[in-house]
Amino acid sequence: MTTESSGPGSASGGLDNAAYTQMRQSPEFERLRLAFRRFVFPMTVAFLIWYLLYVVLSAYARGFMGHKLFGEINVALVFGLLQFVSTFLIAWLYERYARGTLEPLASSVRDTRTGGGAGATAVKDLKKGETKTETKSETKSESEEDGA
Amino acid sequence: MSPQHLAAPVLAASDSEHRTISLVLFALFVALTLWITLWASRQNKTAADYYAGGRAFTPLQNGLAISGDYMSAASFLGIAGLFALSGYDGFLYSIGFLVAWLVALLLVAELLRNSGRFTMADVLAFRMQQRPVRAAAGISTIVVSIFYLLAQMVGAGALVGLLLDVDGESAKIWTIVAVGALMIFYVTVGGMKGTTWVQVVKAVMLMTGAVVMTVWVLSKYSFNLSDLLSDAADKSGKGDKFLQPGLKYGATTVWSKLDLLSLGLALVLGTAGLPHILIRFYTVPTSRAARTSVNWAIGIIGVFYLMTLVIGFGAAALVGGKAIAAQDKGGNTAAPQLAQELGGGAGSTGGAVFLAIIAAVAFATILAVVAGLTLASSSSFSHDLFANVFKRGKASERDEVVTARYAAVVIGAVAIVLSIFARGLNVAFLVALAFAIAASANLPTLLFSLFWKRFNTVGAVAGIYGGLVAAVGLVLLSPICWGGKTDTLPKGNVDALFSETTVAPIPLQNPGLISIPIGFLCAYLGTVLSKERTDEKFAELEVRSLTGTGAH
Numbered sequence: 001m002t003t004e005s006s007g008p009g010s011a012s013g014g015l016d017n018a019a020y021t022q023m024r025q026s027p028e029f030e031r032l033r034l035a036f037r038r039f040v041f042p043m044t045v046a047f048l049i050w051y052l053l054y055v056v057l058s059a060y061a062r063g064f065m066g067h068k069l070f071g072e073i074n075v076a077l078v079f080g081l082l083q084f085v086s087t088f089l090i091a092w093l094y095e096r097y098a099r100g101t102l103e104p105l106a107s108s109v110r111d112t113r114t115g116g117g118a119g120a121t122a123v124k125d126l127k128k129g130e131t132k133t134e135t136k137s138e139t140k141s142e143s144e145e146d147g148a
Numbered sequence: 149m150s151p152q153h154l155a156a157p158v159l160a161a162s163d164s165e166h167r168t169i170s171l172v173l174f175a176l177f178v179a180l181t182l183w184i185t186l187w188a189s190r191q192n193k194t195a196a197d198y199y200a201g202g203r204a205f206t207p208l209q210n211g212l213a214i215s216g217d218y219m220s221a222a223s224f225l226g227i228a229g230l231f232a233l234s235g236y237d238g239f240l241y242s243i244g245f246l247v248a249w250l251v252a253l254l255l256v257a258e259l260l261r262n263s264g265r266f267t268m269a270d271v272l273a274f275r276m277q278q279r280p281v282r283a284a285a286g287i288s289t290i291v292v293s294i295f296y297l298l299a300q301m302v303g304a305g306a307l308v309g310l311l312l313d314v315d316g317e318s319a320k321i322w323t324i325v326a327v328g329a330l331m332i333f334y335v336t337v338g339g340m341k342g343t344t345w346v347q348v349v350k351a352v353m354l355m356t357g358a359v360v361m362t363v364w365v366l367s368k369y370s371f372n373l374s375d376l377l378s379d380a381a382d383k384s385g386k387g388d389k390f391l392q393p394g395l396k397y398g399a400t401t402v403w404s405k406l407d408l409l410s411l412g413l414a415l416v417l418g419t420a421g422l423p424h425i426l427i428r429f430y431t432v433p434t435s436r437a438a439r440t441s442v443n444w445a446i447g448i449i450g451v452f453y454l455m456t457l458v459i460g461f462g463a464a465a466l467v468g469g470k471a472i473a474a475q476d477k478g479g480n481t482a483a484p485q486l487a488q489e490l491g492g493g494a495g496s497t498g499g500a501v502f503l504a505i506i507a508a509v510a511f512a513t514i515l516a517v518v519a520g521l522t523l524a525s526s527s528s529f530s531h532d533l534f535a536n537v538f539k540r541g542k543a544s545e546r547d548e549v550v551t552a553r554y555a556a557v558v559i560g561a562v563a564i565v566l567s568i569f570a571r572g573l574n575v576a577f578l579v580a581l582a583f584a585i586a587a588s589a590n591l592p593t594l595l596f597s598l599f600w601k602r603f604n605t606v607g608a609v610a611g612i613y614g615g616l617v618a619a620v621g622l623v624l625l626s627p628i629c630w631g632g633k634t635d636t637l638p639k640g641n642v643d644a645l646f647s648e649t650t651v652a653p654i655p656l657q658n659p660g661l662i663s664i665p666i667g668f669l670c671a672y673l674g675t676v677l678s679k680e681r682t683d684e685k686f687a688e689l690e691v692r693s694l695t696g697t698g699a700h
Binding site: 015017020021033036040043044047048052055056058059060066068071073074080084088090092094099106109110 | 454
């Protein structure tokens with residue numbers, strides 16, 4: 001177990017620094033990073049602006065927020081409930097995107113790898129196989145089987 | 149005019165009855181969790197078992213445990229009380245708490261799971277010189293956790309007085325000691341595995357209780373939300389204002405509106421920097437499982453906060469703000485009082501039974517949260533400070549786990565003593581402060597570590613200490629400590645920690661608006677002022693965090 005300790009200097013996970021640098025420069029990895037950032041960064045900016053708009057309107061636009069839409073239901077309540085809806089929606093979209101796009105890309109990066117310690121590689125290959133079959137079955141049925 | 153003093157008549161009628169039921173139910177919960185802890189202790193063999201529950205939890209289990217760690221007494225009793233007394237403003241709190249999970253989901257959970265092992269510092273120190281960064285991250289972890297712990301334990305003491313109607317200081321002290329002793333037991337004996345199961349049990353209890361109350365309240369209004377709101381607004385005596393933002397937060401001037409923004413910012417950015425939440429991502433086998441467990445948590449926590457809206461407005465409508473404020477001016481007893489009313493009112497058996505159930509759920513909530521906090525801080529002490537700072541990475545895993553157990557005892561004991569001293573103070577602000585520190589000290593360093601190639605040791609250390617000192621310093625200069633009249637507190641603050649009359653230099657009660665930018669700025673400046681580059685280690689971190697290669 002002592003090999004597991006992430007001390008300074010040496011890279012862990014059965015690979016050395018050069019191998020990681022090489023992996024990072026592979027076109028597969030570039031694709032994965034781009035795909036990750038293209039979803040995550042704009043989405044983060046979007047939900048933060050959407051949330052801050054809600055807080056700012058709550059502080060500075062009380063008349064607007066208090067406007068009644070129907071019955072006792074006013075703009076503030078609907079706006080607040082929409083924050084819940086958008087949060088659930090983004091979580092669902094990201095789950096779909098991660099399974100459909102990011103996970104296959106990540107496994108293609110791991111496939112390009114050649115080096116690595118024998119024992120570690122065997123374990124990793126096993127994991128890799130699992131992920132692959134999972135990804136395939138997932139595209140057919142978008143079920144939350146992990147939860148069961 | 150202490151809340152306890154006013155409390156007696158309201159809950160007294162059904163006292164002995166509900167107190168007995170409450171104690172029996174709570175004893176059942178404690179017995180169950182003790183049994184779970186002992187069972188878990190037999191399965192704890194390696195360091196990964198102790199720190200990360202063997203990484204063998206399913207996403208649903210971990211999602212429930214995350215929810216259990218997150219839904220503290222502040223969110224159950226506190227937010228329900230906020231709705232009941234200040235109407236709409238409860239929503240500002242709960243929405244911030246929920247949206248914050250998107251930061252954790254998109255930017256942190258999977259990357260942290262892939263690249264770290266046991267603590268937040270594993271990722272912060274990944275590319276850096278180990279000792280200075282781990283020391284800073286360990287200190288920040290312990291400070292955040294202890295502040296959060298104090299708020300929960302002092303709250304527990306006050307709650308026992310209110311719910312079981314046992315007056316006097318000794319009851320409070322004994323409650324704090326008992327809560328502390330139980331949490332030390334869970335953590336030292338059960339480790340992460342035992343603590344996680346305690347969270348799961350608590351989350352299921354809390355959700356069940358909340359669902360029953362919500363459906364019950366709605367059924368009284370034929371499931372018409374508008375009727376409930378209109379009744380709540382009428383009974384509050386504040387009319388339409390009760391259903392609009394602004395009764396409590398940002399009521400008047402420029403500063404009070406900025407204070408509201410400051411609170412919102414700390415809530416939304418703080419969650420992804422809370423150490424006891426971050427270590428939960430290590431308890432599952434893969435990054436996919438980490439992501440799915442956050443999605444479960446978002447679902448559970450989101451539904452829970454929607455229910456607190458109904459419970460809070462239900463309390464305002466059915467119990468009434470006056471009766472709630474008479475019991476506790478902070479509104480913390482709104483949910484239990486609503487339970488009593490739903491069950492048939494004071495003096496009835498049904499009222500006593502339902503009040504007892506909800507009171508037991510509230511205690512379970514507090515107990516589970518403090519256990520999670522103790523685990524996070526003792527893990528960080530052992531894995532970061534002991535193994536990597538003092539022993540320079542040369543400690544054996546056995547020594548680490550033994551140290552973690554001792555650390556849990558010491559931290560627990562410190563928390564008990566501090567809570568006993570602080571029991572008379574108004575410490576509710578400590579939860580918001582913990583979020584502000586997490587957002588100012590931990591989040592900037594975490595994000596820069598994961599995404600900024602140029603980031604280095606000096607930047608990480610400067611970011612953590614800068615954010616930490618800024619957040620704590622601003623609170624020391626705020627109306628929380630100096631109670632004179634300010635724009636945010638036109639009537640002054642009689643609960644001020646230092647002085648009731650001196651005017652605070654900084655009128656903000658929530659430091660986030662200033663301290664979060666300071667945290668990011670310190671991390672940036674520290675980085676560019678240092679020549680160190682960590683490109684190679686960044687390549688490793690980036691590849692590992694995104695692909696899961698070499699994940700523990």
